[in-house]
Amino acid sequence: MSEAEFISRLRSIATDPAARGLADDAAVWEGLVLTHDMIIEGIHFLPDERPQDVAWKLVAVNLSDLAAKGAAPLGVLLGYSLGDDAWDKAFADGLDIALRRFGLLLLGGDTVRAPAGAPRSFGLTAIGRAPEKGAPSRSGARPGDQIWVTGTIGNAGVGLAMRLGEVESNETCLDAYRRPQPQLTFGQAVAPHVHAMMDISDGLIIDAGRMAEASGCRLGIMLESLPLSAALLAVRPDVVDTRMAAATAGDDYQLLFAADPAEAAAIREIAEGLDVRVTLLGHTAVGEGVMLTHKAQRVPLPERLGFMH
């Protein structure tokens, strides 16, 4: 039973509409948006990561799921495996900062001590208030929609390469990797204007494929439109390979959304008001999967679409 088979088995259990077929960023239930993400040492964070940054990331990755549903963050429950004292203290300090930053209540949780030598694993359940007009799903994109993305793509992937010493460091990319910024305010503001929305956690292409599958349409993405930061372009040449690497790197925590072209002006106005960069990436069409183009030339999908886990 592969992970896909296991999730498919869980889907056969999660039959209530609130679970959204386990195919969305979060559950939407009785006016609340609920999500639970785990992070494990050696898989989701480097063993030498700063504990404050691990705490930030644990909070931010969960809040990014809330942002994708247009939810206002309310509270969290923490599952924590104890380690050495100094690490735990620094983690708690980082958690305190992250929860204050996002106005989150720490409601409860559990602390455990794992066997010696075990990688540390943490879980967070985040709860938000669903938008009054309903939380956008991944499945609502319709042929003819415009495809948008917030921020820039690929910074965190380059930041990880910098952490691994593979490329000269700069703070912008390192920060994108260490301190992802969930697009909460923008997500809440734009939610009533979109047909579908999700966050990009595993990579733009793999996540776009998930929206295409859930929505039953094709997502066409123009690689030349992919928003790359100056910080990324400071260490990578602006060639198709760089764009493909950015589109398949994970940990961006930007929002990908599909909207009727009639909403474009409203979306740009919201983004401008909140000082959030938004980029028109392409269009949806009848069909399935993701179609990549670069300056109107079809580009085949790469073998590795993103972070599979």
Place this chain on the structure above:
Amino acid sequence: MSEAEFISRLRSIATDPAARGLADDAAVWEGLVLTHDMIIEGIHFLPDERPQDVAWKLVAVNLSDLAAKGAAPLGVLLGYSLGDDAWDKAFADGLDIALRRFGLLLLGGDTVRAPAGAPRSFGLTAIGRAPEKGAPSRSGARPGDQIWVTGTIGNAGVGLAMRLGEVESNETCLDAYRRPQPQLTFGQAVAPHVHAMMDISDGLIIDAGRMAEASGCRLGIMLESLPLSAALLAVRPDVVDTRMAAATAGDDYQLLFAADPAEAAAIREIAEGLDVRVTLLGHTAVGEGVMLTHKAQRVPLPERLGFMH
């Protein structure tokens, strides 16, 4: 920073009344009761435990927290670390059975793959509906209350000894260890009649001490009244040591509650109607901590009060 210091640091963050000072079984927030418990291989379950039983236990230990707040179970989010395929499949089957048994929705969650060789760790967030008249806390016991406990105490501890081959096995004790039964129906029915309630997960004495501390009074427990099962007494002699071992073993998942003596008849009637055994264990008094007696003789507290984690 010990675990106690870490939790104390978390308490300084969890200042909202909903968190109940992280000193209760669950958070009570906007009419919901929320809890999150983790279980880790080698700590909370044996590596050779049946995966169906691990799934049951993960659900049951969280529901026991809901039972202690008189909550009606609604739904869960699962954090799951993948292992080998057969194990995962059997876990999913067990989860399906447990969720159906308790009428719980699987709302969402996360699956991750831990590094090879790492102990498996699972988290569950359980959500319930708080009782209309409020969820009992651990802190409401008052001097002069009667102290009650459901079911029998110590079966799971003996069941663990049986699993480890330390004593001849019987099904009742093994089942108590493998398949704890959260006292949900009784918890909901008795909640309006109690001053304080909690579940016994780490051992009767250590948990009673927590109620004493939270309530600011002394809990007097008569060891001769401790309800022991016939299955336990089939493998242990009925001596003070056996009673002390039962009172310090963990994993009972029975309810401990304090109530005005005027409620005794109502409590017995509820218990009889639901076919749940209840036992009057002692009384609260002005003071602090737990005072143990055996046939009116003071018995000193044991060095090990229960399962510390």
